Amino acid sequence: MTDAGLYEFEYGDCESSGLLHDENGFPSFQDNDDDDDDDEEEEEKEESFADDFYRCGTDWSCLLQTERKLKQANLFDMWGLKSNSESEANCLFSPPMKKLKASNGKSTATHLKKIVDRSCPFYKKIPGTPFTVDAFRYGSIKGCSAYFLTHFHYDHYGGLGKRWSHGPIYCSPLTARLVRMCLLVNPSYIHPLELNTEHVIDGVKVTLLEANHCPGAALIHFRLQDGQCYLHTGDFRASRLMQSYPLLVNHRVNVLYLDTTYCNPKYKFPSKEDVLNYVVRVTKNCLKKQPKTLVVVGAYSIGKESVFLAISKALGVKIYANASRRRVLQSFDWPELSGNLCTQGNDTLLHVLPMSSLKFETLKDYLKPYGNQYAAVLAFRPTGWTYSETVGNQLDLIRPLSRGNITIYGVPYSEHSSFTELREFVQFLRPDKIIPTVNVWNAASREKMQSFFREWLSCKKLMI
DNA sequence: GCGATCAGAT
DNA sequence: CACATCTGATCGC
Numbered sequence: 001m002t003d004a005g006l007y008e009f010e011y012g013d014c015e016s017s018g019l020l021h022d023e024n025g026f027p028s029f030q031d032n033d034d035d036d037d038d039d040e041e042e043e044e045k046e047e048s049f050a051d052d053f054y055r056c057g058t059d060w061s062c063l064l065q066t067e068r069k070l071k072q073a074n075l076f077d078m079w080g081l082k083s084n085s086e087s088e089a090n091c092l093f094s095p096p097m098k099k100l101k102a103s104n105g106k107s108t109a110t111h112l113k114k115i116v117d118r119s120c121p122f123y124k125k126i127p128g129t130p131f132t133v134d135a136f137r138y139g140s141i142k143g144c145s146a147y148f149l150t151h152f153h154y155d156h157y158g159g160l161g162k163r164w165s166h167g168p169i170y171c172s173p174l175t176a177r178l179v180r181m182c183l184l185v186n187p188s189y190i191h192p193l194e195l196n197t198e199h200v201i202d203g204v205k206v207t208l209l210e211a212n213h214c215p216g217a218a219l220i221h222f223r224l225q226d227g228q229c230y231l232h233t234g235d236f237r238a239s240r241l242m243q244s245y246p247l248l249v250n251h252r253v254n255v256l257y258l259d260t261t262y263c264n265p266k267y268k269f270p271s272k273e274d275v276l277n278y279v280v281r282v283t284k285n286c287l288k289k290q291p292k293t294l295v296v297v298g299a300y301s302i303g304k305e306s307v308f309l310a311i312s313k314a315l316g317v318k319i320y321a322n323a324s325r326r327r328v329l330q331s332f333d334w335p336e337l338s339g340n341l342c343t344q345g346n347d348t349l350l351h352v353l354p355m356s357s358l359k360f361e362t363l364k365d366y367l368k369p370y371g372n373q374y375a376a377v378l379a380f381r382p383t384g385w386t387y388s389e390t391v392g393n394q395l396d397l398i399r400p401l402s403r404g405n406i407t408i409y410g411v412p413y414s415e416h417s418s419f420t421e422l423r424e425f426v427q428f429l430r431p432d433k434i435i436p437t438v439n440v441w442n443a444a445s446r447e448k449m450q451s452f453f454r455e456w457l458s459c460k461k462l463m464i
Numbered sequence: 465g466c467g468a469t470c471a472g473a474t
Numbered sequence: 475c476a477c478a479t480c481t482g483a484t485c486g487c
Contacts, residue, residue: 153477153478153479154478154479155477155478155479161468261476261477262476266475267475300477300478300479300480301478301479303478354479354480355474355477355478355479355480356474356479356480356481359474383476383477384475384476384477384478385475385476385477386475415477416477439476
């Protein structure tokens with residue numbers, strides 16, 4: 001649509017259709033030139049499930065065939081022609097879940113806007129296997145017989161619900177519990193896999209490793225029968241500990257599917273530990289000045305529990321969370337967390353609230369029912385990264401927002417890798433090929449990431 | 465009328 | 475700036 005094929009890459013290209021394998025050992029696209037006209041049935045030819053991936057080689061510009069929402073109907077749709085993705089010359093993706101509807105006589109501009117391409121992007125498919133990762137929003141994916149879920153965040157499990165029936169779901173035991181509990185997915189589809197244990201699925205050796213993201217989050221290591229190793233990081237925060245995972249030490253990773261959320265040097269933030277110490281320090285200071293302070297920690301669904309746990313431990317106070325959040329937290333099987341929850345707001349000065357409540361007005365209202373029990377609110381908003389950081393790692397330069405007796409701190413508690421952590425991880429793994437999974441919809445950003453990867457993996461530069 | 469889905473906000 | 479939703483509107487049955 002917009003920009004196309006403007007990007008050059010060191011290895012391979014899209015046109016290498018005659019070869020059996022590309023430079024990275026991937027089977028290359030079997031050339032069936034003409035737009036197949038036999039595109040009706042699921043069965044048809046044995047086009048492998050990840051052909052779109054092979055076809056792509058290392059030309060990241062192929063990502064341009066996006067799953068983007070179309071703002072307007074294209075001409076095919078407007079003229080009532082079937083938009084069949086398999087017959088589109090450049091399509092790299094599976095067919096959409098539903099055939100796009102031709103506009104009928106009644107259709108208006110608003111109808112036309114609603115047309116959405118729902119095909120699974122290639123980087124969610126694992127080539128040489130019938131697997132996808134975090135791909136639940138595309139309905140039944142042709143050729144996929146096992147759906148992996150890296151962790152329980154909406155942008156990864158989206159599409160899962162009680163009506164799920166497209167195939168088995170593999171994930172960590174904790175994630176499995178949440179999928180059953182919160183999404184009411186039929187348990188017969190859910191297959192928990194113990195971490196650090198090799199499981200053979202469809203002939204592929206699969207091992208889940210701790211991802212240092214939210215509870216239950218896993219890196220997924222695939223070892224194919226031909227020896228190829230793929231590592232999908234899901235969302236993760238790279239750590240030194242990972243450099244001692246035996247699987248990563250002992251097997252070269254051929255393809256790395258990388259969480260590139262903060263793959264830019266402007267993203268600098270402190271270690272989790274430093275942020276926790278800071279939060280505790282601020283809290284103690286505040287309570288010294290005003291003992292009648294309610295301490296609030298903002299949270300989404302799961303993740304960043306350590307922020308309130310650290311305060312709880314340091315002050316020796318319980319943690320209040322509402323019933324639905326408690327149910328989720330209890331399911332973690334994390335004793336020091338479960339053991340410190342309480343069911344009454346009055347019983348502790350430390351409360352966990354939805355991130356959306358961390359606003360002056362909302363907090364003021366929240367305080368009201370407690371009467372004169374509290375004279376002030378100290379709130380922490382643990383975001384991944386705070387823009388105010390020209391200062392980078394300098395926690396002491398953080399300036400809270402303050403209005404009346406309410407103070408709100410944004411703290412850079414990140415569950416994604418910083419730029420330098422990413423670099424160190426990639427230089428440790430030295431994969432043959434890296435497929436970014438975040439920030440991929442923008443051509444400039446894709447190109448920028450690839451140039452970082454090239455720099456990191458060029459032998460000359462190994463400085464930290 | 466209701467759940468699912470979408471655009472937009474936060 | 476971007477995360478991971480959340481909200482309110484609209485769709486489709």
